[in-house]
Amino acid sequence: MSTTAIKSCSTTTCSFNNGGCTAFAITVGGTGEKASCTTFVALDARAGLSSASGQVGACKRLECVHNTDLLCTAGEIAIADDAECLSYEAR
Numbered sequence: 001m002s003t004t005a006i007k008s009c010s011t012t013t014c015s016f017n018n019g020g021c022t023a024f025a026i027t028v029g030g031t032g033e034k035a036s037c038t039t040f041v042a043l044d045a046r047a048g049l050s051s052a053s054g055q056v057g058a059c060k061r062l063e064c065v066h067n068t069d070l071l072c073t074a075g076e077i078a079i080a081d082d083a084e085c086l087s088y089e090a091r
């Protein structure tokens, strides 16, 4: 199984956002109709990898069509400006 790349992330208030996601691996969670990145953190710092090559490490949204065993199987995902996973699709 391969990991899922974060194609784009528009949440520029996140400390891991530096032209995209620089976290090594994010966790996606949230409740209801929206799935969201729970790795989001807004600190007075920029952190993470030196390039925007973040991946999805785990996803708690078992009901998403892309979720298998709490892992994301989508080829890539996009994150909106409010940390929402735009690739979420309920079964």
Ligand code: SF4
Pocket (backbone or CB within 6 Å): 028, 035, 056, 059, 060, 061, 064, 065, 066, 067, 068, 071, 072, 073, 074, 077, 085, 086, 087, 088, 089
């Ligand atoms: S596409 Fe689905 S399984 Fe993948 S990170 Fe988003 S909500 Fe989780």
